[in-house]
Amino acid sequence: MSELIAAIRRGQLDQVIVILSEVAPERIATVLDLLAQTPVRVRLVSRLDPAPRSRTVFLGNLPLETVADPPLTGLAAATKSVADRVVATGLLVILAPLLLGIAAAIWIETRGPVFFRQDREGYNCRSFRIWKFRSMHVRACNHATLEQARRGDPRVTRVGAFLRRWSLDELPQLVNVVLGEMSIVGPRPHAASTRAGGVRFGEVTHDYHARHRVKPGITGWAQVCGLRGETDTCEKLIRRLEHDLYYCERWSLGFDVRILFLTIVTVPFQRGV
Structure with missing residues (x-):
């Protein structure tokens, strides 16, 4: 995470996609919280069908839930x-x-x-x-x-x-x-x-x-x-x-x-x- 945040601070990234795994939910929450403090778009690979009017986009057939957006784009x-x-x-x-x-x-x-x-x-x-x-x-x-x-x-x-x-x-x-x-x-x-x-x-x-x-x-x-x-x-x-x-x-x-x-x-x- 320290290397990822450093890359964001250097302006090398515009978007981060977080993929759920067997990592503890608390760890995922911590990662998302850290990323939400940066000026990049943060998306989470969703395992659920997107709900109506949700902030979900698709990468191919893969649903991505938008967790955080830059305030200004x-x-x-x-x-x-x-x-x-x-x-x-x-x-x-x-x-x-x-x-x-x-x-x-x-x-x-x-x-x-x-x-x-x-x-x-x-x-x-x-x-x-x-x-x-x-x-x-x-x-x-x-x-x-x-x-x-x-x-x-x-x-x-x-x-x-x-x-x-x-x-x-x-x-x-x-x-x-x-x-x-x-x-x-x-x-x-x-x-x-x-x-x-x-x-x-x-x-x-x-x-x-x-x-x-x-x-x-x-x-x-x-x-x-x-x-x-x-x-x-x-x-x-x-x-x-x-x-x-x-x-x-x-x-x-x-x-x-x-x-x-x-x-x-x-x-x-x-x-x-």
Whole structure:
């Protein structure tokens, strides 16, 4: 299974067919659960006649029951990708004066780098470098072991506190969207080393990596539902994960538009870090 999951993470597979054998049912359930957390189609060879309106297809005369589908495929994936790039490019042009002003304010206050870049986990658990406006003092920006910011964190600069209050530090991620590494809307990307209650995010719950079945986003369903700021307990992470998986399972263009609208009217007024 480890080799199979690794091949999926490398993008070598689009579909996995599981064939029932004399293996214990618990083992089959474990295999299906692991595969359901990846962005591939998972089908199970069925020994029973397909029920009416079931998710069954045939490979020759062999019935295959669809156990899991990627949230985005074909036209839906292409539509979201094009919409993301068009919106991100337009926003970068429109917001250029604001972005330059923020960059100048950061440099004037600390005479240090304007941007903060860090490896984050993206689609299919692949790593990418995120763009953010730097909101902490340079000496506090340890890219490998950076801890989540807390309310009143002394590492945050005065300009950084303002940017975080209004979520303006996230705007450079429009570049990640144009590059195809992120979406406008999706689960927020985390660093692999981030912890909740002293436990790595990926170890808090077995289905954590299912959130990587879609590209991460600048904003998401969890954020517009008020789940922002420091994730310092396992309970907070699980609540966010529930919202992330809800989004993955129910994606639609209309849902994205709704989240964008809610982001504009609610997120700036929520109490973040």
